[in-house]
Amino acid sequence: MPIFTTTTKLQNKVDEADIDLSAQMRLGHPQVPETDAAILETIKRYAQQVDRPIRVFQVHCRTAVFAAKLIEAMPEIQMVAHENYGELLGMMQNRLADTTVTAYTGKLREWQEPADIIISMGIHHHVSRNYLDQVKRLLRPEGIFILSDEFCPEYCTGKYAERIRNADSIYLAGGYVMTNAQEIEAYEKAGEISQMAQEIEYLRKHALWKWYRYVIDYAMEQDNLHVAVDELRGAQEDLITDSEKEHKLSPLIVERELELHGFEQRSKKSMAPNNPLELQSFFVYEFVPKA
Numbered sequence: 001m002p003i004f005t006t007t008t009k010l011q012n013k014v015d016e017a018d019i020d021l022s023a024q025m026r027l028g029h030p031q032v033p034e035t036d037a038a039i040l041e042t043i044k045r046y047a048q049q050v051d052r053p054i055r056v057f058q059v060h061c062r063t064a065v066f067a068a069k070l071i072e073a074m075p076e077i078q079m080v081a082h083e084n085y086g087e088l089l090g091m092m093q094n095r096l097a098d099t100t101v102t103a104y105t106g107k108l109r110e111w112q113e114p115a116d117i118i119i120s121m122g123i124h125h126h127v128s129r130n131y132l133d134q135v136k137r138l139l140r141p142e143g144i145f146i147l148s149d150e151f152c153p154e155y156c157t158g159k160y161a162e163r164i165r166n167a168d169s170i171y172l173a174g175g176y177v178m179t180n181a182q183e184i185e186a187y188e189k190a191g192e193i194s195q196m197a198q199e200i201e202y203l204r205k206h207a208l209w210k211w212y213r214y215v216i217d218y219a220m221e222q223d224n225l226h227v228a229v230d231e232l233r234g235a236q237e238d239l240i241t242d243s244e245k246e247h248k249l250s251p252l253i254v255e256r257e258l259e260l261h262g263f264e265q266r267s268k269k270s271m272a273p274n275n276p277l278e279l280q281s282f283f284v285y286e287f288v289p290k291a
Ligand SMILES: C[S@@+](CC[C@H](N)C(=O)[O-])C[C@H]1O[C@@H](n2cnc3c(N)ncnc32)[C@H](O)[C@@H]1O
Pocket: 022, 060, 061, 062, 063, 064, 065, 066, 083, 084, 085, 121, 122, 123, 126, 127, 244, 245, 246
């Protein structure tokens, strides 16, 4: 009888405190290494253009895998890596111990030094959008905000795209996307969810499922059970409409969200431009504050 072995030693229960999932994602998750490379290239280009030392601030860097890579590639920059979530702060501090990167574990709203570049990488679908106010507060006038995330591949087309483009606000009510004050009021007073909002959520779940299936197959092909198991968890949370832990939205919705928060889009890059649209999830954007 053949004996199959796996190179991943998975514990019975994946214990986040022992496993650096951010590092694993660079090995077993599609479109993550491309994202690191695209952000690095954007920062290099900016630094060449301004031709002076720059300060880069990364919001919620988790275990600082990218920050460590960035400082190795660009030792001349000033880098601040921020994180105050979860149990992995020790891992982040260890990784940065022998570098010039400042590890900031306080509240974002209490940080005072402005930055030329602020990076939001893989966090937008996890966190409350209040962080965007802090990005605006901390960004230098000529600075850029690099937003990259794992999105739910685009599901807003036709009348749904029209609705998002014309939205007066983007507001998540129990996970449903509300687009104007009337809808928000109807939800808050009577728990009403419009037909359109329900249809958009239906489309999100189905697009999401195709994407997670692809990601989990990819992780298994790499024999990366850490990533596969974490993605199964992520899929479960993401498919529950009102889960606050994980809620990937379409790129179009986030673009409108940023616009309504006072940001202007300078560029947008897909990390898998040759894939079919349903497998294009990671994008890297450059935003600037609206004039
Ligand atoms: C995927 S990690 C970020 C990865 C990191 N930027 C990188 O490139 O390696 C998501 C971040 O969102 C924040 N977060 C907030 N709520 C979370 C949740 N429920 N699950 C995971 N991350 C959460 C944490 O600060 C965490 O570091």
